[in-house]
Amino acid sequence: MSGLLDVTTIKRDFPIFNRTIRDGQRLIYLDSGATSHKPKIVLDAERDFYENHNSAVHRGAHQLAEEATELFEEARLEVARFLNSDGSEIVFTKNATESLNLLAYSFSNSSKNSRFHLNPGDRIVVTEMEHHANLIPWQQLAARTGAELTWLPVTTDGRLDLSSIDSIINAKTKIVAITHQSNVLGTINPIKEIVAAARNVGALFILDACQSVPHFKVDVKDLDIDFLAFSGHKAVGPTGVGTLWGRAELLNEMEPFLTGGSMIESVTMSSATFAEAPQRFEAGVPNMAQAVGLGAAIRYLNGIGMENIHNHEVALTKYALDKLQSIPGLKIIGPTEMKNRGAVFSFTMENIHPHDLGQALDQNGIAVRTGHHCAWPLMRVLNVPATTRASLYFYNDYSDIDALISGIYEAKEFFTAPRTKERK
Amino acid sequence: MNLDSLYQEVILDHYKNPLNKKLIPNPIAQVTHLNTSCGDEIILNLHLNGDLVEHITWEGIGCSISQASTSVMSDLLTGKQINEAMSILESFVEVIQSKGKLNGDEEIIGDGVAFAGVSKFPARVKCALIGWMAFKDALSQGLAKK
Numbered sequence: 020m021s022g023l024l025d026v027t028t029i030k031r032d033f034p035i036f037n038r039t040i041r042d043g044q045r046l047i048y049l050d051s052g053a054t055s056h057k058p059k060i061v062l063d064a065e066r067d068f069y070e071n072h073n074s075a076v077h078r079g080a081h082q083l084a085e086e087a088t089e090l091f092e093e094a095r096l097e098v099a100r101f102l103n104s105d106g107s108e109i110v111f112t113k114n115a116t117e118s119l120n121l122l123a124y125s126f127s128n129s130s131k132n133s134r135f136h137l138n139p140g141d142r143i144v145v146t147e148m149e150h151h152a153n154l155i156p157w158q159q160l161a162a163r164t165g166a167e168l169t170w171l172p173v174t175t176d177g178r179l180d181l182s183s184i185d186s187i188i189n190a191k192t193k194i195v196a197i198t199h200q201s202n203v204l205g206t207i208n209p210i211k212e213i214v215a216a217a218r219n220v221g222a223l224f225i226l227d228a229c230q231s232v233p234h235f236k237v238d239v240k241d242l243d244i245d246f247l248a249f250s251g252h253k254a255v256g257p258t259g260v261g262t263l264w265g266r267a268e269l270l271n272e273m274e275p276f277l278t279g280g281s282m283i284e285s286v287t288m289s290s291a292t293f294a295e296a297p298q299r300f301e302a303g304v305p306n307m308a309q310a311v312g313l314g315a316a317i318r319y320l321n322g323i324g325m326e327n328i329h330n331h332e333v334a335l336t337k338y339a340l341d342k343l344q345s346i347p348g349l350k351i352i353g354p355t356e357m358k359n360r361g362a363v364f365s366f367t368m369e370n371i372h373p374h375d376l377g378q379a380l381d382q383n384g385i386a387v388r389t390g391h392h393c394a395w396p397l398m399r400v401l402n403v404p405a406t407t408r409a410s411l412y413f414y415n416d417y418s419d420i421d422a423l424i425s426g427i428y429e430a431k432e433f434f435t436a437p438r439t440k441e442r443k
Numbered sequence: 444m445n446l447d448s449l450y451q452e453v454i455l456d457h458y459k460n461p462l463n464k465k466l467i468p469n470p471i472a473q474v475t476h477l478n479t480s481c482g483d484e485i486i487l488n489l490h491l492n493g494d495l496v497e498h499i500t501w502e503g504i505g506c507s508i509s510q511a512s513t514s515v516m517s518d519l520l521t522g523k524q525i526n527e528a529m530s531i532l533e534s535f536v537e538v539i540q541s542k543g544k545l546n547g548d549e550e551i552i553g554d555g556v557a558f559a560g561v562s563k564f565p566a567r568v569k570c571a572l573i574g575w576m577a578f579k580d581a582l583s584q585g586l587a588k589k
């Protein structure tokens with residue numbers, strides 16, 4: 020079928036699809052927004068690191084240390100090329116949450132005359148659709164510095180309302196931190212337009228790319244941003260490794276966040292100077308095997324092709340939107356038109372609570388997420404206590420969507436059928 | 444495993460027609476309990492009369508398990524002596540945390556036995572307990588005020 024990848028072949032790369040769910044049923048995994056599955060070559064890369072090259076990177080004077088360092092740094096270059104950047108601009112972290120906290124804590128460690136220093140009255144701008152990971156670090160930074168946190172609102176159809184962007188991103192604004200794609204709504208935000216507004220007032224622009232980097236080509240030069248965060252585990256990589264990308268000149272001006280071994284230049288009993296980025300931000304023995312696994316993940320994604328992944332997901336999105344909207348009582352929470360929209364579908368079902376719907380789908384081997392999706396403020400704005408969310412990836416196909424649809428119908432039948440027995 | 448064994452008729456019935464779901468004002472204690480993983484919320488008002496649980500009334504939003512379980516709790520514990528209510532609560536909690544090992548004694552926990560199946564689903568244990576924990580909390584606050 021046009022635009023579609025050969026999912027049957029792709030699934031063979033992912034060992035988890037060999038298992039069955041709830042008494043022998045096929046696994047229908049619609050929760051890749053939370054975490055993706057891992058192809059065998061990623062697992063093999065981690066195992067190979069431990070079995071054949073394990074050693075502390077950047078430290079030993081021996082062959083294993085040399086090999087480990089080479090693999091670790093090769094993974095860094097792989098990530099750098101993937102984002103169209105340079106190895107000196109890639110910091111390995113634990114996950115995107117840590118990447119964003121690294122920024123917020125480094126900024127509050129900065130000295131009075133640094134460009135990262137926030138004063139009372141300065142502004143940090145986020146959006147109402149942020150994941151808690153790109154909200155709370157900024158709330159806390161504002162609380163530590165006396166800066167003011169403001170946000171771009173969300174419209175009822177799940178888009179950013181940019182009508183007052185120039186008064187929100189004003190001359191006081193020092194930081195603009197925004198998600199590329201909403202993990203709840205699927206909305207892909209118009210980053211270039213917001214970057215332009217940030218540039219106008221000289222603010223730093225930080226992109227939460229957790230839900231974009233795994234799904235389509237993200238080019239930091241083209242977007243003209245300053246920092247970007249993503250998690251390896253949502254991009255077929257291992258858990259325990261994330262990335263902070265930052266412009267080299269900014270990273271090298273920033274204060275460290277975590278301090279200790281490997282991040283220093285010179286040390287006396289009473290003071291220390293720090294290494295250049297990225298080492299400055301990688302204190303201690305790093306997550307070596309995980310970084311190597313992430314490098315393998317990106318090679319794998321490149322092998323399939325980000326353009327192909329994107330086209331596949333566009334086809335699935337069209338199919339899913341049509342099918343979901345045909346179900347009576349189902350309401351999509353998020354954009355219903357195709358433009359600038361990823362394959363993430365939050366919805367509510369009349370008279371069925373998301374937890375009950377999620378449970379009913381699970382009985383059919385269908386994995387979805389229910390709840391507030393770490394975006395509680397957004398749920399309040401949209402006035403829904405919780406939603407059910409199906410989030411797709413390139414190993415999903417039309418049959419997965421068909422299974423979801425019939426699962427929803429079954430649940431509807433079960434929960435809303437007239438009941439026979441009277442209460443005693 | 445099919446849905447019927449988890450969602451017993453009693454549960455769906457209480458979900459559709461919850462008991463005591465209307466707050467009576469001027470309680471001795473009011474508590475709000477949240478399930479932070481799903482955003483569900485129960486507000487519970489407790490009225491005591493000496494050692495008697497006089498009224499348990501509540502409001503809230505949530506899944507069928509949390510709503511039905513709160514309804515069953517409010518029905519079962521109203522009119523009981525405080526220590527009796529607490530021992531019923533303990534029996535219910537024990538069943539829900541039994542990972543499918545206990546069926547529960549209908550003589551003690553009444554319609555609460557319908558929730559035994561929930562204990563096999565770790566993610567739903569909190570749903571089944573939210574109203575009961577709210578009651579326990581309200582009771583200790585109420586007793587502290589007496």
Ligand SMILES: Cc1ncc(COP(=O)(O)O)c(C=O)c1O
Pocket residue numbers: 052053114115116117150152153198200201202227229230250393
């Ligand atoms: C948009 C967005 N930002 C940030 C995060 C946080 O990612 P992690 O938990 O891997 O740090 C997530 C993950 O759910 C996300 O979807």
